[in-house]
Amino acid sequence: MQLNRASLVDETVSALRAGIAAGRWAVGGRIPPEPALADLLKVSRGTVREAVRVLAAAGLLEVRQGSGTYVRSQADGTGMVQRLGLASLKERLEVRCMLESEAARLAAPRCNPADIAELTGLLEARDAARPADFVERDLAFHRRLVALSGNSALEALYEWFSASVAETIAETRKPWMPEPDRPQHDAIVTALAAHDADGAVAAVKIMIAPLLARLTRALEDSSETEN
């Protein structure tokens, strides 16, 4: 009796990933057709398809119907996501804070009055929200702020980290995080309106620092059981 026996699909994924990482198939080049891979790896074509689909979702492969399956990149996004998931809550919150403050820096020179008005509107909505909606409304403001940076990679990362952090906090049933108040949010908007990049960065950090400090303290109290 053995535990955790890897599935055939997982092994196929590993084999293909290894081949790609080793440069067995050049970036931009084509990997063998599905039937050939199935024969080579001694698995069925369906198993190969599932493995290829995983690697395509990870960005390593690109499947073109009628043409073949091509190596798109050697940068392994799946590995990154995996490691990200294993990171502790504190680390994830740290990164989220960093992303948001840098987003503010990029957004400051690009903000126009309409953007400022929109952010202010989101803050109004946040204040008017019932407790059940508050977190969602709050997130909407931060999302918009990050979007104003104009950097879509930054936006995608922020999305993931904020969701991940919110989820972990929710599932650990620790609703004790201090909610940043309205003046702190206003300080960010004010700095953005003045195109004051450093001021915006500082405002964001001032807002998030208490959260991080509270979390660090909580972790010291409970010693471990993180993630």
Place this chain on the structure above:
Amino acid sequence: MQLNRASLVDETVSALRAGIAAGRWAVGGRIPPEPALADLLKVSRGTVREAVRVLAAAGLLEVRQGSGTYVRSQADGTGMVQRLGLASLKERLEVRCMLESEAARLAAPRCNPADIAELTGLLEARDAARPADFVERDLAFHRRLVALSGNSALEALYEWFSASVAETIAETRKPWMPEPDRPQHDAIVTALAAHDADGAVAAVKIMIAPLLARLTRALEDSSETEN
């Protein structure tokens, strides 16, 4: 004739992801069995399996043979990687710069003499490298620097972005990027040795700024054809 018709698997992935994001199936709960999903979405079971496999690889689902498929998380890693891959080179380089400078900020207070010695050693090796090895040695220094931040999430992200940026530059055959010189690297190490967080951040930005500026100018010249 329509272009880019999404495949059934992609649509199935979207449908499942939407259901998860909407909380249709609770985190920790079970989604319907494969045959039921196939019937519900009007696709074959094989199509459902490929979609589930993608979401499992992304960390949203967890498949347990004999038991069922469970919702593990609502934080979508695959979507993030996808959007990251679509981001332009400039955006990715921007993010990489931000990650490295913030890593320096976190590393500054934690650096001990041994770390400084190691970084210096890596710089020596970098100088001594033949042109073929130079990029690799250079990357080793930066990797070590980020690792000193003590934040594994940051480390994973930096890994991905640096690989992605290097890959894009290599494939566009544009070896014209100005290589930051030794004094600029030394400035970082010096700031770290003095536990000067702001100084380290500034040193990193001074080092990378020319790269970013050069890239921006190149993009303006060639108008488009980015990524």
Place this chain on the structure above:
DNA sequence: TACATCAAATCATCCGATGACTTGATGTTT
């Protein structure tokens, strides 16, 4: 109560068949 056994539910894997799409070759027309 504790344990062994069993059956149902569910996922894992394979196989074969048919359709859709891409691509390069071929042949025709201008």
Place this chain on the structure above:
DNA sequence: AAACATCAAGTCATCGGATGATTTGATGTA
């Protein structure tokens, strides 16, 4: 010769069915 239409081969997309492996809760027994 160049441009265009047609065609066939290669490749992925999707389906349906069949069988095995694993988990899990029910059942029966000591």
